[in-house]
Amino acid sequence: MDAVTSSPEPDAVPATGQPSWARGALYRGLVALPLVAGLVTAGWLIADRDQPTQPTPPAPVAAAETAKTAASGPSVLEVSAPVQAQAPGQGASGGGGRSPLQQWAEGLSGPLDIPTPALIGYANGELTLRTEDPGCHLSWVTLAGIGEAGSDHGRRGADPLGLSPAQWSKYGAKIAGVAHPTLTDPDSAAVAAGRALCAGGTDLTGGSGWWKSVAAYKGGKDAELFRQQVLGNAQLYATLSLDPAKANTPAVHATRFALGQLGLPYVWGGNGPDAGAAGFDCSGLTKASYDSAGVGLPRTADSQFRAIPRVPAAQEPQLGDLVFYGNPATNIHHVGLYLGNGLMINAPTEGQAIQIHTFHTPGDDYAGAGRPS
Structure with a gap:
C-alpha cells in the first residue's frame, strides 16, 4: 500500500537490475512470515490493511478519504486452485522414436x-x-x-x-x-x-x-x-x-520476478534488497518487477495508474496487468500485479509479507486495471 499521496515515498529511489537470490533468501529467513494474520474457511489467509506508521508527506485528500483508504482494499486469499493446464501427451512413440x-x-x-x-x-x-x-x-x-x-x-x-x-x-x-x-x-x-x-x-x-x-x-x-x-x-x-x-513477454518476466519476492517484508518506500531495503512497498514491487522486464514505470501507485493504458472494465485483467485501488478522481493508494484466476501478488501493508491475495472482493475500492507495455 502507498501513502495516501501521489508524491514519492521517502527514499523511494528506483531499483535497477534483479535482486540477488542469496540476499533475498537471507531476508526471507529472517522474516517471521506474517502470512498467518488470521484464518477464514478452508484455512485461507486474511491480513489487516493499516496505513504505515512511518511519517507520510501531507496528503492532498480530505481526512474522510484518508480514513477510507486506510481500511479498504483486498486482504483475503479466498479458496482457489490452479486453473486447468494443458494435458500431458500420451500414446506410442512416433517414427522418430520420441513419445x-x-x-x-x-x-x-x-x-x-x-x-x-x-x-x-x-x-x-x-x-x-x-x-x-x-x-x-x-x-x-x-x-x-x-x-x-x-x-x-x-x-x-x-x-x-x-x-x-x-x-x-x-x-x-x-x-x-x-x-x-x-x-x-x-x-x-x-x-x-x-x-x-x-x-x-x-x-x-x-x-x-x-x-x-x-x-x-x-x-x-x-x-x-x-x-x-x-x-x-x-x-x-x-x-x-x-x-x-507468452513466455518471453514483459508481463511474464515481471510476474516471475514478483513471485520470487514472496515472503519478503513490506517496507514503506522500499525498493528491495538491491536498493538496500529488506523488502518493497506496493508500487516499489510493481516497478521493480517491470524494471526487471525492461519496462519503466513511475514510482507510486497513483502515478502508475495514470501512466499506463487502462484495461476495459468489462474485461478480466490478464497475467501481468497491474490492479489498482483507491479513488481515480483523487488518489490511488495501492497496486498489485495480476497473476490470473482472480489472484494478485502484492505488498499489502506494514507488518505483512509480500503475498498472494484475491484481487477483488466485495466492499474493496478496486479502481481498475492497467497494462504496462
Whole structure:
C-alpha cells in the first residue's frame, strides 16, 4: 500500500537490475512470515490493511478519504486452485522414436523454464495418479509448483520434491514400472509426491481440497511461504502451458520476478534488497518487477495508474496487468500485479509479507486495471 499521496515515498529511489537470490533468501529467513494474520474457511489467509506508521508527506485528500483508504482494499486469499493446464501427451512413440510425452515436455520445457526430465516426471506423476486415484484429479502443475518451491526443479538439492523421509517411506517404496525407486529420480519422486497429495480421498479440483492437501504436504515455520509459492508458480505454469508463446513477454518476466519476492517484508518506500531495503512497498514491487522486464514505470501507485493504458472494465485483467485501488478522481493508494484466476501478488501493508491475495472482493475500492507495455 502507498501513502495516501501521489508524491514519492521517502527514499523511494528506483531499483535497477534483479535482486540477488542469496540476499533475498537471507531476508526471507529472517522474516517471521506474517502470512498467518488470521484464518477464514478452508484455512485461507486474511491480513489487516493499516496505513504505515512511518511519517507520510501531507496528503492532498480530505481526512474522510484518508480514513477510507486506510481500511479498504483486498486482504483475503479466498479458496482457489490452479486453473486447468494443458494435458500431458500420451500414446506410442512416433517414427522418430520420441513419445508424445517426450515431445510435449520438450515443447514446454523452455517456456516454463523447467528441465525436460523434471517436466516428464511431473507428467508421469499425474498420469500414474489418474490410474491409482482418479478421484484426486492431480495436475502436473501442482507437482511443478512444489518442485519450484522446494528445489527449483532439482537444481537445488537431491530431493526434487522435498519429500520427508516418512513420506518417501510411505509413498515411494513401490512404483509400477520402476525397479528401484529413488528420491533423486523425477518419476519416482513425482509419483510419491502425488500419492502424498491425494492421500485420504482428497479431490484437488476444488480450492479447499487443494489448499488442505498442500498444507499437509509440508509443515514447519516456512509452511505458509511454501504454500504461496506452490500456488503462484502452479498458476503461472498452467497459464503458460495453454499459451507458451507468452513466455518471453514483459508481463511474464515481471510476474516471475514478483513471485520470487514472496515472503519478503513490506517496507514503506522500499525498493528491495538491491536498493538496500529488506523488502518493497506496493508500487516499489510493481516497478521493480517491470524494471526487471525492461519496462519503466513511475514510482507510486497513483502515478502508475495514470501512466499506463487502462484495461476495459468489462474485461478480466490478464497475467501481468497491474490492479489498482483507491479513488481515480483523487488518489490511488495501492497496486498489485495480476497473476490470473482472480489472484494478485502484492505488498499489502506494514507488518505483512509480500503475498498472494484475491484481487477483488466485495466492499474493496478496486479502481481498475492497467497494462504496462
